Amino acid sequence: MSELIYQLGIDWKLLLAQGLNFFILLTVLTIFVYKPLLKLLENRRKKIEFGLLGAKEAERRLNEIEELKSEKMAVADREAIQIIGGAEKSAKKKFEEIVKSAEVKAETVLKDAALLAENKKQEELEKLKGEANLIIKEALIKTVELDPKNIDEKLISRATEMIKKKTA
């Protein structure tokens, strides 16, 4: 066996040394290259897995948000329609009230104006009547003053008769 090894050119010592060298190299490589590389790969795999899970979760959440958004939009649409409808009704009612109030006001203003015009007319008529009365009165006084004796005596004699009747 040793001859065969010798014939094959194998040197036990050299082989042992090489084996030791190989073992040392293997140990060094395992410790400093293989294990960190393995750890790095494991970490990367975990990160990718986590990323994929996150993406799935994000997608699920996005879907949920989309659904919620659709629901909310539908509710908001319904509410908006209701509000607009209510506002239209209220505006219509308000408009009718304003128109009615304006009509009443216009009627009152017209009545007041008519009353004012009538009052003014009456005032002018009264004024005219007063002036006419004054003119007639003055004319009568002037006429009496031309010959007051007869009227004076008649009025005095009538007063005398009245006193006579009272004392009788």
Place this chain on the structure above:
Amino acid sequence: MKYQPEVYAQVLIEGLKSKNNSEENSFIKKFANSIKKNGDLPKIKKIIEAIERRIVKKDGGRVIEIEFARTVSETALAKLTGQFTKKDIIKTKINEQLVAGVRITIDGEQELDNSLQKKLAKIFK
């Protein structure tokens, strides 16, 4: 006016009742002074009228005030004044505002207005 003319008249007449002839003058002086002191001198005419009314009333007469628009004939005046008694005091006055006719006031309370002014006022009221 601190006191009404009627109050002054009453005071004077009631005061004079208890006074003899010698005291009358000093009482009247005091009375006049009190009118002055009360600041009622501007109303002396009304006070005198009130006194006059009281005196006439006491004797059973009245104060007759007759206003004419202008001077009237003696006949008309006599006819009118003849309606009152001798106890009455008759005062005549010219008031051109009456235009024509007569206004008679008895004791400052009763009034008989038969003037043209009144008639015109009644027509044109």
